[in-house]
Amino acid sequence: MSKTQSTHGVLYIVATPIGNLEEITPRAVRILREVDLIACEDTRHTKKLVNHLDINTPLTSYYREKEQLKAELLLQQLQDGAQIALVSDAGTPCISDPGGVLVRHARAAGIQIVPISGPSALATALSVAGLEESGFYFGGFPPSKTKARRDFFKCQAPLPCPLIFYESPHRIQHCLLDALHVFGDRHALLFRELTKLHEECREGVLSELSNSCAGKNRGEFVLIIDGAMQQNTDKPEDIDELILWYRDQQTVSLKSAVQQIATDLGLPRTQIYQRALILWKKGNQNNL
Ligand code: SAM
Numbered sequence: 001m002s003k004t005q006s007t008h009g010v011l012y013i014v015a016t017p018i019g020n021l022e023e024i025t026p027r028a029v030r031i032l033r034e035v036d037l038i039a040c041e042d043t044r045h046t047k048k049l050v051n052h053l054d055i056n057t058p059l060t061s062y063y064r065e066k067e068q069l070k071a072e073l074l075l076q077q078l079q080d081g082a083q084i085a086l087v088s089d090a091g092t093p094c095i096s097d098p099g100g101v102l103v104r105h106a107r108a109a110g111i112q113i114v115p116i117s118g119p120s121a122l123a124t125a126l127s128v129a130g131l132e133e134s135g136f137y138f139g140g141f142p143p144s145k146t147k148a149r150r151d152f153f154k155c156q157a158p159l160p161c162p163l164i165f166y167e168s169p170h171r172i173q174h175c176l177l178d179a180l181h182v183f184g185d186r187h188a189l190l191f192r193e194l195t196k197l198h199e200e201c202r203e204g205v206l207s208e209l210s211n212s213c214a215g216k217n218r219g220e221f222v223l224i225i226d227g228a229m230q231q232n233t234d235k236p237e238d239i240d241e242l243i244l245w246y247r248d249q250q251t252v253s254l255k256s257a258v259q260q261i262a263t264d265l266g267l268p269r270t271q272i273y274q275r276a277l278i279l280w281k282k283g284n285q286n287n288l
Pocket of ligand 1: 018019088090091093094095096097119120121167168192193194196221
């Protein structure tokens with residue numbers, strides 16, 4: 001059966017505000033009003049949005065822990081002809097949010113899938129970051145445990161483009177400290193509460209930003225860290241010169257420099273540490 005003859009319903013993937021409730025497109029509002037069902041992460045959360053928009057469409061929950069089961073149930077309804085909108089708590093579904101399982105099931109079943117574009121914290125932060133590069137790396141949420149988070153960052157350390165991450169208020173400081181440990185004291189931007197009343201952008205090196213997050217934090221964060229090449233265009237390739245370059249031109253500790261050089265050259269840290277200890281001491285008694 002061709003698409004025009006299909007009796008299947010349509011799955012709409014609808015972006016909703018990341019804070020400011022004015023930031024939803026007229027098309028999104030119309031679709032949310034017209035569909036048979038809205039699948040959302042937390043019905044209490046989305047209830048506030050639909051009440052605000054004066055929409056009476058029924059809601060059903062669709063969240064990460066039950067994604068497989070709920071995707072199968074929704075797929076059955078789509079195959080029976082239902083028009084369904086999928087939303088997340090904030091921003092664009094499927095960007096660090098559930099939705100991917102349903103989209104894949106629907107595509108495999110030949111259901112039409114229509115994106116209703118709109119806000120995303122990623123695009124919002126990028127729009128005011130002032131980056132000159134056309135590319136970037138988006139890492140979503142870093143792992144929550146230190147070892148896994150450092151290993152995750154190590155994979156990104158050589159990338160020459162800006163690195164972008166999402167983070168929650170209770171993990172932001174540990175995340176920044178681990179980023180400092182792996183990347184060295186790179187320049188970064190930290191956005192908080194985008195589109196909301198207490199929206200802010202902090203700019204500085206990672207040590208400054210982690211200090212600024214000491215204690216209790218509120219709000220949601222997007223972190224943009226300079227890529228390797230942005231600050232390292234004059235970086236030498238020889239091991240001794242590289243050690244001296246980190247010592248003299250980058251404000252990093254010996255430990256961070258060793259970590260960074262190990263990543264740069266793909267050599268074991270122990271090998272670099274022995275050499276770095278000798279050279280570092282010669283010219284710099286601080287920052288060991
Ligand atoms: N799907 C969403 C999107 O399109 O941006 C992201 C969902 S993810 C579960 C939530 C994370 O996005 C937060 O922890 C934070 O890192 C980021 N975020 C969402 N809203 C934000 C805001 N208003 N300001 C800053 N970051 C935000």
